[in-house]
Amino acid sequence: MELKPETPWDGTPDISARIVVAINRVASVLRAGMWEFATAENLNPTQADILQLLRDRTHGVRLSWLAVQLSVSAASASDSVAALVAKGLVRKDRAEDDKRATALWLTDAGKTLAEKQAKALGFADDAAAALDREVQERLLVGLFKLIAELQKTERFPALRACLSCRYFEANKFPGSPAPHHCALVKAPLPIAFLRIDCAEQEPTDPVTERRNWTAFA
Ligand code: SF4
Known part of the structure; x- marks a missing residue:
């Protein structure tokens, strides 16, 4: 049987595994920053994610699209959207491309809060910009x-x-x-x-x- 010499690095996970761990860690830090912001603004994490997904949209967004992006059910996305509408941060209107359908936009107050939210995660942008x-x-x-x-x-x-x-x-x-x-x-x-x-x-x-x-x- 051929014996291979041991090296101090034999137990090192593959590069692919370490890439996934690194992305996971970065995502955790971003999520923690997002939760901190959401808690201070009395939003739950899904509501905070919806603000970011609707930010800078020139066209209205469908609820079904939001649910897919958030990896939640349509019912769960609908509850979060209803809460944001009640807070005056999101408005519903007829979709531009199908008058029978409903689309979602940020209100002016929602746009202001979404900008504030983006700045709360500015630490990550600063880190990337430093490269x-x-x-x-x-x-x-x-x-x-x-x-x-x-x-x-x-x-x-x-x-x-x-x-x-x-x-x-x-x-x-x-x-x-x-x-x-x-x-x-x-x-x-x-x-x-x-x-x-x-x-x-x-x-x-x-x-x-x-x-x-x-x-x-
Ligand atoms: S319009 Fe389409 S191709 Fe042009 S910058 Fe936007 S995503 Fe890219």
């Missing part, structure tokens, strides 16, 4: 690739990201530093400018979306 620009770009691309892989598991909720957007034109300028193109603003789109949550995003068809994410992974 070298090159490290920030590599990290962003790495996270996009991880999301692309996770999407294959079909556990990842729909994102309002460039790669899922009907205005995104993949690899329109192959080999250039800005290979992609946004047909909405009619401008080349460098990888460092890809959006993960764009207010103007409109979903593309499922086949194109899958092709874009698969090509990126």
Whole structure:
């Protein structure tokens, strides 16, 4: 039997496992910051998440979309939305694209509170901004690739990201530093400018979306 020499690092978990632990730790710190803010503003964590999901939306958002993003049932999302409506932070109105459906927007008071909430998590943005620009770009691309892989598991909720957007034109300028193109603003789109949550995003068809994410992974 061949005996391999032991090294002090034999018990080190794989890089993939340590990536997951690191993301989990960062998420815990962000969640703790969010809970601190929510408690001070008399919101529960789901209500605080809804404020962030509705922030900067130019179009109304459906309750079903919110429930998927929050990984909760439609009934649970509906309870949280009702509480936010009662607090005057969210308003319901007819959806722009279907007058029989209802959509949700932040009220002015809701927008003010959502801005305050974003500033409460500014410590994380400051930490990311302190990294070298090159490290920030590599990290962003790495996270996009991880999301692309996770999407294959079909556990990842729909994102309002460039790669899922009907205005995104993949690899329109192959080999250039800005290979992609946004047909909405009619401008080349460098990888460092890809959006993960764009207010103007409109979903593309499922086949194109899958092709874009698969090509990126
Ligand atoms: S920047 Fe916004 S509108 Fe343009 S491709 Fe990306 S998600 Fe779509």
